[in-house]
Amino acid sequence: MARGNPAPSPARRRPAGAAKAAERARVEEIFARLAAANPEPKSELEYANPFTLLVAVVLSAQATDAGVNKATRALFALADTPARMAALGEAALAEKIRTIGLYRTKAKNVVALSQALIHDYGGEVPDDREALEALPGVGRKTANVVLNVAFGEPTLAVDTHVFRVANRIPLAKGSTPRAVEDGLVKIIPARFMRHAHHWLILHGRYVCKARAPSCARCVIADLCRYEDKTV
Numbered sequence: 001m002a003r004g005n006p007a008p009s010p011a012r013r014r015p016a017g018a019a020k021a022a023e024r025a026r027v028e029e030i031f032a033r034l035a036a037a038n039p040e041p042k043s044e045l046e047y048a049n050p051f052t053l054l055v056a057v058v059l060s061a062q063a064t065d066a067g068v069n070k071a072t073r074a075l076f077a078l079a080d081t082p083a084r085m086a087a088l089g090e091a092a093l094a095e096k097i098r099t100i101g102l103y104r105t106k107a108k109n110v111v112a113l114s115q116a117l118i119h120d121y122g123g124e125v126p127d128d129r130e131a132l133e134a135l136p137g138v139g140r141k142t143a144n145v146v147l148n149v150a151f152g153e154p155t156l157a158v159d160t161h162v163f164r165v166a167n168r169i170p171l172a173k174g175s176t177p178r179a180v181e182d183g184l185v186k187i188i189p190a191r192f193m194r195h196a197h198h199w200l201i202l203h204g205r206y207v208c209k210a211r212a213p214s215c216a217r218c219v220i221a222d223l224c225r226y227e228d229k230t231v
């Protein structure tokens with residue numbers, strides 16, 4: 001008699017395979033609909049070049065994009081390169097961004113990262129994750145946004161909106177941003193990866209909101225398994 005677990009019969013294998021195929025089709029359809037609703041999603045942070053994008057993303061930690069844009073319009077008119085930002089200096093920068101949370105720490109980091117870009121990268125923003133994450137104030141999320149938005153790489157930054165939406169629909173459940181990022185990268189079809197980050201952020205910000213999701217006008221409501229959908 002054979003030892004161990006018997007191989008599942010074809011009849012038992014089919015439902016698991018069918019369930020996986022159905023889940024793949026569900027994820028595909030979710031992104032197809034988000035893409036159809038907004039074919040070319042854009043970052044809501046205002047920036048003029050990779051450097052100002054990097055600075056805007058660093059400033060956006062625990063702040064709204066609208067709040068960051070309000071402060072950076074005047075700031076970037078004065079300092080839109082690492083050399084100009086370093087020359088502006090920490091005190092003057094802090095004054096320009098004092099409406100943004102944690103502005104003192106952020107001013108310190110932005111000046112330090114500007115100096116690092118001048119010294120190590122000839123004043124350019126590197127298109128390399130390791131190099132980006134080594135800059136002061138730059139973590140995985142910021143590096144993912146810069147790689148995606150400035151350099152067109154298929155990275156996926158998990159912010160509060162992406163984290164909530166991914167767990168809620170669900171697309172990829174996880175208790176940490178990194179777990180959700182890894183789960184999403186595994187399931188999102190390659191052709192949607194370039195814009196997946198923005199589709200999920202915008203969906204979370206304007207439709208699948210934290211307190212009261214607008215399920216009645218949600219284009220993926222029939223594909224969502226959230227138990228507390230609003231009618």
Ligand code: SF4
Pocket residue numbers: 168169207208209213214215218219220221222224225226228229230
């Ligand atoms: S149906 Fe509601 S909970 Fe589900 S994704 Fe849409 S807005 Fe979010």
